[in-house]
Amino acid sequence: MNIAIVGTGLVGRVLALNLLKEGHTLTLFDKDTKEGVTSAGFTAAGMLAPFAELETAESVIFELGNRSMELWTSLAREAGLYNGVKFNGTIITAHQQDMPELEHFIKTLKWKVDKAKDIKLLNSQGLKEIESELSHHNQSFYLKDEGHIDSQRFIAFSTTYLDSMPNIIWKDNTFINRLEPNKVIYNNQEESFDWVFDARGLGAKEYFKDLRGVRGEVIWVEANDINISRPTRLMHPRYKIYIVPRENGCEGIELEYCKDCKIAQTTGSKRYIVGASEIESEDMSDISVRSTLELLSALFTVHPNFGEARVVNTETNCRPAFKDNLPRIENEKGLTRINGLYRHGYLLAPAIVEKALNEGIRRDYD
Numbered sequence: 619m620n621i622a623i624v625g626t627g628l629v630g631r632v633l634a635l636n637l638l639k640e641g642h643t644l645t646l647f648d649k650d651t652k653e654g655v656t657s658a659g660f661t662a663a664g665m666l667a668p669f670a671e672l673e674t675a676e677s678v679i680f681e682l683g684n685r686s687m688e689l690w691t692s693l694a695r696e697a698g699l700y701n702g703v704k705f706n707g708t709i710i711t712a713h714q715q716d717m718p719e720l721e722h723f724i725k726t727l728k729w730k731v732d733k734a735k736d737i738k739l740l741n742s743q744g745l746k747e748i749e750s751e752l753s754h755h756n757q758s759f760y761l762k763d764e765g766h767i768d769s770q771r772f773i774a775f776s777t778t779y780l781d782s783m784p785n786i787i788w789k790d791n792t793f794i795n796r797l798e799p800n801k802v803i804y805n806n807q808e809e810s811f812d813w814v815f816d817a818r819g820l821g822a823k824e825y826f827k828d829l830r831g832v833r834g835e836v837i838w839v840e841a842n843d844i845n846i847s848r849p850t851r852l853m854h855p856r857y858k859i860y861i862v863p864r865e866n867g868c869e870g871i872e873l874e875y876c877k878d879c880k881i882a883q884t885t886g887s888k889r890y891i892v893g894a895s896e897i898e899s900e901d902m903s904d905i906s907v908r909s910t911l912e913l914l915s916a917l918f919t920v921h922p923n924f925g926e927a928r929v930v931n932t933e934t935n936c937r938p939a940f941k942d943n944l945p946r947i948e949n950e951k952g953l954t955r956i957n958g959l960y961r962h963g964y965l966l967a968p969a970i971v972e973k974a975l976n977e978g979i980r981r982d983y984d
């Protein structure tokens with residue numbers, strides 16, 4: 619089939635990788651460049667955290683998240699990313715005075731899903747065994763069945779892969795005004811396809827009137843003398859943060875992408891993404907002083923060695939979300955829309971795309 623995908627952020631790429639395997643011819647549209655660096659998918663920390671997200675999310679996120687975790691490794695490999703998906707769990711810790719907050723958090727998870735019953739409390743010795751540099755935290759929890767994906771490398775690798783495919787036409791820098799079943803409308807012209815996918819994220823507001831952006835800011839730091847190997851969350855009544863390691867830097871990414879995406883690693887030190895604010899605003903401007911202070915102060919309390927880390931980058935973007943913060947699929951013949959992945963894009967994308975394809979194009983053409 620001759621298929622259009624509008625939006626080559628996270629959902630668009632996951633769609634393209636799936637549809638390519640089925641032998642379709644694809645035309646990809648994006649208002650920005652192929653490198654995808656303005657998409658929310660590029661800003662994301664890439665945590666695959668079905669348990670930790672349960673504090674505020676519905677159990678459907680947990681189910682879809684677990685399905686995505688099964689799909690991510692082969693999907694990333696499809697794009698040529700072999701060592702960018704890790705399943706080494708998450709550490710959740712808190713300062714002594716905030717332990718009730720952490721205990722409440724774990725109780726909520728256990729109440730919401732049965733599988734959370736296995737979550738174990740670690741004392742400082744237990745933590746030393748898996749994340750030695752954090753052993754000064756007396757009590758923490760280890761969510762062993764979580765993972766993370768190097769989201770920036772997924773975007774970069776999928777650009778190279780999709781751009782090299784003979785049955786893909788990539789129309790970048792092309793703003794799409796409107797979509798209809800079998801039609802993409804732009805620059806006063808109409809192009810026809812057997813099926814059209816709307817994966818514009820926040821850019822689909824012209825159609826979804828109840829779609830909103832939730833501003834998120836992250837800070838990249840580079841540290842010589844601290845080595846944390848898995849996502850670590852600090853529970854705090856006011857300043858919750860996560861720290862996500864990016865151990866491979868830009869290894870394997872062509873230099874031209876490094877220049878664009880600012881993830882080139884020049885010193886060999888380890889990088890971490892520290893995030894993220896969550897603000898009801900669609901303002902995409904640079905990180906505020908307040909968010910910088912809050913994120914970095916909380917980071918410093920996780921380990922004093924972060925005091926000598928270097929701030930190498932900051933990113934701001936908006937998560938596309940509906941009122942209920944749940945993802946939405948709309949299928950009609952010739953058109954599928956996928957949106958509202960909110961703060962769970964990486965956690966949900968493979969499973970949501972699978973569901974959308976099964977309920978739409980695959981069912982209609984079987």
Ligand SMILES: Cc1cc2nc3c(=O)[nH]c(=O)nc-3n(C[C@H](O)[C@H](O)[C@H](O)COP(=O)(O)OP(=O)(O)OC[C@H]3O[C@@H](n4cnc5c(N)ncnc54)[C@H](O)[C@@H]3O)c2cc1C
Binds near residue numbers: 662663664666834936
């Ligand atoms: C700070 C932050 C941290 C995050 N961390 C995580 C995390 O750890 N784990 C997780 O699971 N999720 C995380 N997310 C969420 C995740 O990034 C999003 O849910 C996901 O990127 C949404 O995917 P999408 O494809 O719908 O939108 P996007 O990734 O934003 O892609 C939309 C694409 O559509 C294009 N587009 C828009 N309008 C048009 C138009 N009119 N014409 C043509 N092209 C158009 C855009 O240029 C863009 O490339 C985070 C998000 C943020 C902001």
